[in-house]
Amino acid sequence: MTKTTDVVALNDWYVVTFADEIALGHSERTRLLGQDLLLSRDAAGAFGCVMLLDDGAQVPVPQVVERYGFVWVTLGEPTRDIVSVPEFADHERKFIHRGRIGVPTSGQRIIENFFDLSHFSFVHTGTLGAYDAAEVPRYAVEFRDQDSELWAIGCSFVQPKASAVADLSSTVYYDYRIPSPFISIIYKDSLIRQGRKDVIGLFIQPLDEERCTVHSFALVYDERNSPTHILHFYHEIFAQDRSILIHQVPRKLPISPRREIPTISDASSIAYRRWLDRSGLEFGLDRTAG
Numbered sequence: 247m248t249k250t251t252d253v254v255a256l257n258d259w260y261v262v263t264f265a266d267e268i269a270l271g272h273s274e275r276t277r278l279l280g281q282d283l284l285l286s287r288d289a290a291g292a293f294g295c296v297m298l299l300d301d302g303a304q305v306p307v308p309q310v311v312e313r314y315g316f317v318w319v320t321l322g323e324p325t326r327d328i329v330s331v332p333e334f335a336d337h338e339r340k341f342i343h344r345g346r347i348g349v350p351t352s353g354q355r356i357i358e359n360f361f362d363l364s365h366f367s368f369v370h371t372g373t374l375g376a377y378d379a380a381e382v383p384r385y386a387v388e389f390r391d392q393d394s395e396l397w398a399i400g401c402s403f404v405q406p407k408a409s410a411v412a413d414l415s416s417t418v419y420y421d422y423r424i425p426s427p428f429i430s431i432i433y434k435d436s437l438i439r440q441g442r443k444d445v446i447g448l449f450i451q452p453l454d455e456e457r458c459t460v461h462s463f464a465l466v467y468d469e470r471n472s473p474t475h476i477l478h479f480y481h482e483i484f485a486q487d488r489s490i491l492i493h494q495v496p497r498k499l500p501i502s503p504r505r506e507i508p509t510i511s512d513a514s515s516i517a518y519r520r521w522l523d524r525s526g527l528e529f530g531l532d533r534t535a536g
């Protein structure tokens with residue numbers, strides 16, 4: 247597949263690497279939206295990026311920006327800025343870079359799984375959920391900023407071990423934010439700092455419609471555990487998600503409500519699919535009618 251012509255996809259911002267993953271003076275081939283890229287870092291640390299065309303030509307990508315420690319590019323003309331996550335500047339939180347993980351499915355499948363509450367008890371048994379507490383309490387869905395962001399708010403779930411620092415099972419409250427079809431961020435009540443939120447996010451790099459690299463991070467209050475220990479906690483969780491994601495068919499996310507039967511706990515999933523439909527996005531979606 248060659249570069250997509252989907253302008254909705256092209257006009258968005260995507261993480262293509264964590265800055266520290268490319269040494270000074272080095273370059274790395276990567277891919278975005280079906281387009282091969284060469285990402286390079288000069289001796290002073292500045293990033294550049296070119297599209298590698300089939301005829302051998304190299305064309306600079308329109309914009310390359312380093313923000314939050316990640317390198318962002320767009321292949322089009324974005325109408326808005328890179329997502330604002332002010333918590334990156336709060337140094338009381340531990341920043342955990344969760345690495346990049348390849349997943350052979352669409353970015354939308356990964357995002358939808360991330361905010362699906364009903365899978366906790368069955369996929370993350372013993373940490374984010376338990377068999378005897380599988381009910382999903384009601385929550386609300388909101389569209390914000392002229393429909394540019396989807397939020398699921400007032401979510402709660404009984405979690406045996408909600409984070410690396412959790413000692414006891416507790417009901418955990420959180421909100422999900424989806425500021426782009428390929429980004430999801432959780433704001434989850436800190437278990438040790440009352441009134442504060444841990445922030446956990448996924449920045450999806452869609453290589454192709456059915457193949458992605460997931461760049462993820464956590465900004466958590468945790469003075470007890472080492473970053474490595476916290477990282478292991480999250481890697482175990484994501485390995486469980488990945489084992490589910492690789493078996494979902496079709497890999498592109500179906501948009502028609504008749505393709506997959508939703509239940510009451512899927513309010514955020516239904517909203518996500520309708521929101522994607524309204525956006526005009528084609529890349530990574532299965533728009534076959536039911």
Ligand SMILES: [Fe+2]
Nearest residue numbers: 359360369487
């Ligand atoms: Fe999960």
